Amino acid sequence: MTIPKTMQAVHLIGHGGPEALQFRDDVAVPTPAAGEVLIKVGAAGINNTDVNTRIGWYSKAVAGDTEAAAGALGADDDDASWTGRPLVFPRIQGADCCGEIAAVGDGVDPARVGERVLVASLQPAADAIDDWDFITWGSECDGGFAQYAIARDRHTHAVTSDLSDAELASFPCAYSTAENLISRAGCKAGDIVLITGASGGVGSAAIQLCKRRGATVIAIASASKHDQMQDLGADRLLDRNDDPAQILGEQSVTLVVDLVAGDGFASLISCLKRGGRYATSGAIGGPLVTLDVRDLYLKDLTFVGGTVQAPETMPNLISYIEAGEIKPLVAQTFPLGDIHTAQDVFLQKKFVGKLVLLP
Structure with a gap:
């Protein structure tokens, strides 16, 4: 494989609106260091x-x-990444990647060149001080919004599948997040699971992964998206404007998978049965909520946050893909150079599943 010296890539040059994303065609193709691989991004x-x-x-x-795209949020640049550390700019974002290994660094088996791979989106930091010291690929290091990308060998997983690159690229971040979250929350056969934000990437993944475990799934999404949620396996559907506690009744579900938070949080807690679990890995409706602590301890609830992933998360996900146990849900693809349009469509939230960039 002939590797060029320069490539197309999207640079994030600082925190802000779409103008902070700059599409370039003169970015140097990186060289893999020891223990790393170079991926031709598909x-x-x-x-x-x-x-x-x-x-x-x-x-x-x-x-x-x-839902703000302008970036005028009053953020403090010193803690504006998910790790709480300042980001280094320019940064190539992109936590999801499907591609082919084009070259390897020292210590990596040369036979890996040519492998079709997925990159783990959440990874232990290279200099991790404990088991909770993680990074996001495409945040604390450069990611997949480019024609070529560097990843560590041990976090780059071979995959054998007839699915397209775009379909496979829809899996790593959303599905590993959902898999990790519901695993930590102990989702199992017999559970009644209420999923908010069910039409998004993580939500639609959670529907499939909870059904795979034998749970009953109640999905919350806009009514216009209900048919697609049902196709994914949802047993019951609620509109995003519904009050779950009023419709389902108090103490009606055993597990809440919440990707929205915001004003609807209290109703979700009311829905939980005694001994129930609340699990979250997102707060697109707003991060600040009001909790009556009496609900937490008098109902013996368990709260689960899901970011750092267990080592088996990605290998398990790869096995589900290869066995055909889960399916991708790609709503639309865009050329890499159309990233502004793609993110605008993303923020409108009128689609189901994932949007994917093609370098």
Whole structure:
């Protein structure tokens, strides 16, 4: 494989609106260091974390939802990444990647060249001080919004599948997040699971992964998206404007998978049965909520946050893909150079599943 000296890539040059994303065609192709591989990117999925990082939403100075694209959020640049550390700019974002290994660094088996791979979106930091010291590929290091990308060998997983690059690129971030979250929450056969934000990448993944475990799934999404949610396996559907506690009744579900938070949080807690579990890995409706602590301890609830992933998460996900147990849901693809349009469509939230960039 002939590797060029320069490539097309999208640089994030700082926190802000779409203008902070600059498409370039003169970026140097990186060289893999020891223990790394160079990937020719076939497709790269778009995720909430890309937008959150761009607009500085992770900063503790921000209290609103994630639907702002202008970036005028009053973020503190010193804590505007999800790790709470300042980002180094320019940064090539993109937590999702499907591609082919084009070259390897020292210590990596040369036979890996030519492998079709997926990159783990969440990875232990190279200099991790404990088991909770993780990074996001495309945040603390460059990611997949480019024609070529560097990843560590041990976090680059071979995949054998007839699915397209775009379909495979829809899996890593959303599905590993959902898999990790519901695994930590102990989702099992017999559970009644209520999923918010069910039409998004993580939500639609959670429907399939909870059904795979034998749970009954109640999905919350806009009514216009209900047919697609049903096709994914949802057993019951609620509109995003419904009050779950009023419709389902109090103490009606055993597990809440919440990707929205915001004003609907209290109703979700009311829905939980005694001994129930609340699990979250997102807050697109707003990160600040009101909790009656009496609900937490009198109902013996368990709260689960899901970011750092267990080592088996990606290998398990790869096995589900190869066995055909889960299916991708790609709503639309865009050329890499159309990233502004793609993120605008993403923020409108009128689609189901994932949007994917094609370098």
